Amino acid sequence: MTATTSFNHRHLLALEQLTRDEIHYILDQADIYAAHANAGRLKHSVLNGTLVAQLFFENSTRTRSSFGLAARRLGADTLDFSPSSSSISKGESFIDTAQNLVAMGAKVLVVRHSVPGTPQLLTQYTDASVVNAGDGAHEHPTQALLDLMTIRQRKGRIEGLTVALVGDILHSRVARSNIWALRKLGARVILCGPPTLVSDRWTTLGCEVRHHLDAILPEVDVVNVLRIQFERQRSALFPSVAEYFELYGMTQRRIEMGRDDLLLLAPGPINRGVELTPEVADGPNSAILDQVTNGLAVRMAVLGLVQGHAAAPLEF
């Protein structure tokens, strides 16, 4: 946890591509920004005058505002691009759109897209740094980083913990990024959901696959409850929401089946009553709002690092 390796990438596309030390380094940087914030130092100057453009080709509320705020906290100018108010509806390709934003001076492109690999594709067409803010079912690196930051905060470590990812693994970019990062950092990862959403093939990523949530609850330190991605469901992969909730919904009863210090994460937006009950979401085991807070610090760290800037050290 005291990794000193620096981060030498111009882009953040996928946690699959990062080393354990690089992931720890980003988390350490995020911890520094969080500590600054706790000490009342909210504004930084590492990206003064830098233009950060956000290209969100898919809906988002918290990731988008989190990145935007992170950029401004670092002193950057931000430019927000949304397809509804854009040329995409006039048929312009996303590559043209990105190139136009770079022509306006954008040095960092924060990209969300429904198609896997799209941020990586953009790196071939622009000189700007590309930060993946979620590409289809592929990866969502900053979400996984903020999950890890939260786990590290609450548990003091990642290595040796057992983390369960529950729900729609198949369609989840959050799951994939979490799996890469957790495995690299030495956690045991259990994937839990119906076989239509978690096939045995997932064991190739070094995970265990289980289908009965009740059976795994006593052995886990952390449960990360993934959202059912209704927008990505191609065909009925489970019979009904009611049946899903019955089998995988995080209820107070299930919280009580787990360890006392069971840590509950959810990437949001949560479907209350589908993945978890309101009392669980707002209960003492839940770190859902910490995740949001940490997301800001993680994104500040990432935006700085892809431009070659580390956080200012804390003064004691």
Add this chain to the structure above:
Amino acid sequence: MAKLTLIRGGRVIDPSQNLDEMVDLWLEGNRVLGTEPIPGAVPDRTIDATGLIVCPGLIDVHVHLREPGNEEDETIATGADAALAGGWTTIVSMPNTRPPIDTPAAVEFVILQAKRAGKAIVLPSACVSKNRAGEELAELGKLYEAGAVAFTDDGAPISHAGLMRRALEYSRMFDVPIFQHCQVNELTAGAVMNEGDVSLRLGLIGMPPVAEEIMVARDIMLAELTGGHVHIQHLSTARSVELVREGKARGVRVSAEACPHHISLTDENLAKFDSNFKMNPPLRTARDVEAVIQGIVDGTIDLIATDHAPHSPEKKNRELDQAPFGILGLETMLPIVRQTLIEPALMTWPEVIAKLTIEPAKLIRVEQYKGHLKPGAEASVTLIDPDRAWTIDVADFRSKSINTPYQGWSVQGRAVATIVCGEVRYLLDPHRETMMA
């Protein structure tokens, strides 16, 4: 008097007659004269084939030419020109154009456009179903009379088992094969690549291999039931190879083709999300590649075809989900096949050339005059420099599109002259040709 052409000093390979000798080959007009010396004859043209393989003109039974309807991707002229550069003298065009080739007039249009272009010979295939809709049989008899050499709804499978049965039965009277693109659509919705470890990692929707194999199995059974000839296009999985092998062993009239990309690339190539590796059937696993190669080697797979599928850059260079399926193949087949089959000593040049000449000729029932160099055959000849080193570069392509996965590859083996019906229509090394005054 017809002009005499002498192709001198080459290694003449004609698998149809087990010929592999250093001999001269004589052409007279648009016919092959033979390899016997002709006392006193003075050629009008001499081609120096020293160091080259001289073989029957290559025949590709699976080519998309996009005309009519998508001339921004390819035209009959540009596609047939690309064919020449790849060593092909005859190509079979697929009917999934706009409109589709489902009428005699459309078949004749393709033939006429190819004649106007004067490049490789284009033999059209025509639709199995009206409007390629997969519902009613097209007028197969009229299409055959107009010149169609095969029936296929390629690009899409003939999903309806009853229609496939009728097509196999009805086409028997013309002795024309049904080319089938094997894919159970219900198992491939939204898919962009092979379903497997790689698709799972990349978060991309995959097509399970069984989506192909179920239809291969079904159609072999339907061919068995009807006595019709089913030709499995672009076979890509290990189990498909086994199914064809079993079918042939039972005496079913089934044949199969494999594409260069399915024996040289795997689904791991998708890791960079480059749409130049997106085609249908998709790139499979290393295990499948090995099995398809084995199928080619042991004869289960009859021939090699490219599935040349041009798409303009503005369509192809897109998000992976939105880019269309398909890659170019005509201009890169020879070096890829050399690297995959000949370099590792799995096959010899004569064995490979059989799968590019006499085998495809038999499939489309033109072996009387194409696919070999017996006296009287069509004077279509390909000269190959088997060891010529070159770098694949889209800037040199004759195709109108550039969607190749092989850009920048350093390769060996290239067609250096392509002769169609006695005319030298492609010549990479002009110094090899001498005309008599």
